[in-house]
Amino acid sequence: MTVQLSGRLQAIADLVTCRAVLADVGTDHAHLPVWLCETGKIKSAIAMDVRKGPLLRAETSVRLAGLEDRIQLRLSDGLEQLRAGEADSIVIAGMGGILIRTILQKCPDRAASAKELILGPQSDPDQVRRQAQNLHFRIDREDFIREDGKYYPLIHLIPGEEEAAYAEEELFFGPCLLRDRNPVLKEYLLRRMRTTGQILEGLKKHSTESSRRRAEELGKEKRLLEAALNRYEM
Known part of the structure; x- marks a missing residue:
């Protein structure tokens, strides 16, 4: 194993259920796709970032793991360089909720073609949950992580319509988290x-x-x- 995941990234990895192709938006060091490939949880990945610096770091991680044939690297503003239907799982985490909402709004066909979305907004989670409804995804699971004194909501979505509209507090704090009385x-x-x-x-x-x-x-x-x-x- 060439990478060790942080608690937050491990929680994201635990939410991945599709074992085919994963797209990681804002991949930075590509630790998540490398770990998922090394453990056999996915077959391949597309690691994307809007900046060249993080992609160079990702390239180093992929090369050290010997996964050049399984992880593609793409310079991409959000989902723009991903084709519709190319990824079964899409992870967008480590950024603000308004930015995640914008990424989903700009490329709705790419997002809607996935079998699951795993979103980790660092702010404004209500904006992400509202946008997911617009894409006809429903919240399947959630987690809430405390790491280094900060709190991170994680949202797992699958295609489908919600059975009922969310209450306002559910949009802000998570329907599954409140239902399960999450202690964190x-x-x-x-x-x-x-x-x-x-x-x-x-x-x-x-x-x-x-x-x-x-x-x-x-x-x-x-x-x-x-x-x-x-x-x-x-």
Whole structure:
């Protein structure tokens, strides 16, 4: 084995179910496709990145693993250099949710042709879940990882329609995570609740228009956090 996965990448690898071709968007060092090929979990991979530097690092990883015949490297802005139907699994992780949403919006035919999407937004996960619905994918599984003091939601999607519309707190924090009462998510929610409460208390000392708007935003966030935490009491 030539690579060791971080906890976050291992959790992503655990969500891969299709054993054929995987496309890794924003591959960086290509550790994920290398590990998946070395362990026999996939047959081949297409490792893509928008920058040449990460692709050079990926090339080194692939060469050291002796996987040049199984992992293709492509300079690609999102999914642009992937053909529709070319990959069974598509991983887009390690970037913000708005960027992931944009990648899916720009190449909907490529995304919709996959058998599974594994998405790891580092912010704005609600935007990713909304866009997945637009592509007629449904959330099959989710995970929530804490690594080096940061939290990472992971979303596994398969083609199909959701049986019911998501509640607002489900879009933000994950329907499967809330249903399963994920303990790491609960830790995150409690932490966010404390921080939000402290900021709201501080804003009470100010009467500017900007502080009022900020208090309104945080009030909405607090209500979402409360709704999510209530799921743990049901």
